[in-house]
Amino acid sequence: MVDLNSIKAIAVIGAGTMGREIAQVALMAGFEKVFLYSRSIETITKAKNFIVNGLKKLESKDYFNEGVTPELLMKNLILNRDLEKTVENADFVIESVPENMDLKQEIFKKLGNFAPKHAILATNTSTMSITKIAEASGRADKVIGMHFFTPIIVLRLIEVIKGANTSKETFDIGIAIGEKFPALKGKRYIAKIEKESPGFIVNRLTISTSLYLNWLLDLAMEKGIPIETIDNDVVSYPAIGPFAKWDYFGIDVVCDTRNYFAKELSPEFTPGKTLKTLLKEGKLGKKTGKGIYEWKEGIHMITSNEKANIFNLELYYAIQLNEGCRLLEEGIVSGYKIIDDTMIAGMDMPGPFAAGKRNYKKWTKLLDDFVKRSGLKYLKPCNLMKSGEFINMKK
Numbered sequence: 001m002v003d004l005n006s007i008k009a010i011a012v013i014g015a016g017t018m019g020r021e022i023a024q025v026a027l028m029a030g031f032e033k034v035f036l037y038s039r040s041i042e043t044i045t046k047a048k049n050f051i052v053n054g055l056k057k058l059e060s061k062d063y064f065n066e067g068v069t070p071e072l073l074m075k076n077l078i079l080n081r082d083l084e085k086t087v088e089n090a091d092f093v094i095e096s097v098p099e100n101m102d103l104k105q106e107i108f109k110k111l112g113n114f115a116p117k118h119a120i121l122a123t124n125t126s127t128m129s130i131t132k133i134a135e136a137s138g139r140a141d142k143v144i145g146m147h148f149f150t151p152i153i154v155l156r157l158i159e160v161i162k163g164a165n166t167s168k169e170t171f172d173i174g175i176a177i178g179e180k181f182p183a184l185k186g187k188r189y190i191a192k193i194e195k196e197s198p199g200f201i202v203n204r205l206t207i208s209t210s211l212y213l214n215w216l217l218d219l220a221m222e223k224g225i226p227i228e229t230i231d232n233d234v235v236s237y238p239a240i241g242p243f244a245k246w247d248y249f250g251i252d253v254v255c256d257t258r259n260y261f262a263k264e265l266s267p268e269f270t271p272g273k274t275l276k277t278l279l280k281e282g283k284l285g286k287k288t289g290k291g292i293y294e295w296k297e298g299i300h301m302i303t304s305n306e307k308a309n310i311f312n313l314e315l316y317y318a319i320q321l322n323e324g325c326r327l328l329e330e331g332i333v334s335g336y337k338i339i340d341d342t343m344i345a346g347m348d349m350p351g352p353f354a355a356g357k358r359n360y361k362k363w364t365k366l367l368d369d370f371v372k373r374s375g376l377k378y379l380k381p382c383n384l385m386k387s388g389e390f391i392n393m394k395k
């Protein structure tokens with residue numbers, strides 16, 4: 001059992017969408033001080049308003065125990081635009097800046113200089129190497145990954161990841177901190193990842209399917225197929241389909257992530273023609289009002305409920321099963337139950353193994369056929385999937 005009595009002050013670096021949500025759950029977890037940093041007055045102000053509104057909404061639903069109020073919790077929040085002052089008294093620091101390795105390393109170099117020697121430094125990266133980020137800090141044994149899933153107050157999952165030099169004590173404290181953060185959907189589920197890989201678990205599986213989505217996007221542009229009809233194959237409006245999600249996250253973010261995977265896993269992850277064109281034209285999705293879709297007042301606009309009937313859900317899950325089997329082959333996780341549980345906790349969707357145990361032969365053929373059609377060799381079924389031996393690797 002890890003003793004967290006010495007962890008009294010949490011510092012969150014970056015007050016954007018993720019940072020402000022992390023700060024809110026840290027306040028709700030009962031830490032004595034929560035420091036929140038951004039260089040921007042506007043960002044800090046928006047973050048404060050977001051947290052106040054979030055806490056008041058929970059109060060209106062009788063979420064808090066007697067004696068706990070938003071006003072009392074907000075007294076523990078300290079906003080700051082000076083990085084050194086933000087972390088100088090912190091026991092645990094969570095960085096939440098954009099997914100850019102140079103930027104993260106720059107921040108961690110400063111954290112290594114400014115934070116107390118005992119402080120643990122966590123990076124909220126969704127894909128990047130904890131080891132490389134930690135190198136800049138000068139205290140790699142004190143660095144972990146903590147990948148949160150938004151909305152953080154709702155979804156149960158946090159992936160906690162070791163770097164090559166992370167100490168066991170640091171890893172265990174990070175897990176205990178994560179377990180202390182509340183979630184509306186129930187008890188926190190901490191995916192304990194002791195060997196890092198690009199994308200860890202959830203993003204490794206979901207970004208592997210982006211090869212299929214990128215191929216569909218370029219095919220649709222070439223054939224004049226309305227993108228909304230492919231999203232309609234997957235969800236019913238106003239729910240957000242896979243391409244609308246790309247717009248929601250930001251075309252620039254999607255391209256950055258795919259470029260990172262292109263470097264780390266396969267050049268086939270390089271953004272396709274359509275994504276590159278949107279990026280070049282500054283059509284980044286929701287944040288600019290136009291991307292794959294047009295956006296008005298935060299909602300993507302469609303003109304039809306018709307379906308293209310070309311999205312193959314079984315192929316989508318076959319790709320995830322194959323990538324999950326790769327994680328098993330690489331020793332990232334010891335058993336497939338961890339992968340399925342992680343997908344449920346973080347994405348509210350079933351992992352690929354429950355159905356994959358029954359369908360791996362059919363799905364292997366689906367993948368082989370798609371590889372021949374698309375030329376995407378990365379999706380070629382791995383040995384563990386083809387053989388079905390993953391069935392014996394539950395835990």
